Amino acid sequence: MANPIYVLNGPNLNRLGVREPEIYGHTTLREVEQMCRKAARDHAIEFRQTNKEYELIEWIHEATDKGSGIIINPAAFTFTSIAVLDALKMFPGPIIELHISNVHRREPYYHHSYVSKVATAVIAGLGAAGYRVAVHAMLDLLQ
Numbered sequence: 001m002a003n004p005i006y007v008l009n010g011p012n013l014n015r016l017g018v019r020e021p022e023i024y025g026h027t028t029l030r031e032v033e034q035m036c037r038k039a040a041r042d043h044a045i046e047f048r049q050t051n052k053e054y055e056l057i058e059w060i061h062e063a064t065d066k067g068s069g070i071i072i073n074p075a076a077f078t079f080t081s082i083a084v085l086d087a088l089k090m091f092p093g094p095i096i097e098l099h100i101s102n103v104h105r106r107e108p109y110y111h112h113s114y115v116s117k118v119a120t121a122v123i124a125g126l127g128a129a130g131y132r133v134a135v136h137a138m139l140d141l142l143q
């Protein structure tokens with residue numbers, strides 16, 4: 001069995017479905033998880049969300065020891081956390097940075113991503129469907 005793909009989600013994403021639906025849509029995080037598992041077929045997925053920066057960092061460390069790829073929506077930590085960047089620098093496999101919205105069309109404080117410095121690829125603006133695209137892309141990268 002291949003090592004799992006870690007799908008990691010940062011702060012406020014637990015509120016998907018009711019959080020600014022005009023931006024993030026009506027799909028819930030649970031539905032996103034189901035979408036990822038369906039897209040991954042028989043490849044193992046670790047799907048997690050946290051509002052705690054330290055916990056996201058610890059999960060990146062866990063993925064470094066046990067995972068094959070990381071798909072990460074760091075949410076607001078994207079733009080603020082050098083600690084998340086430093087953790088991702090240790091990951092030897094492919095990293096896909098994911099945003100539901102097109103952050104580059106939004107407020108200027110969403111325009112600079114620390115995570116993009118280490119990401120293999122960035123997906124932004126596809127809505128929740130971006131997670132499915134990211135899983136398919138990750139499976140290709142892991143071939």
Ligand code: DHK
Nearest residue numbers: 012073075076099100101110
């Ligand atoms: C999610 C968030 O919570 C915001 O902080 C980002 C990102 C955008 C998203 O589009 O998935 O700016």
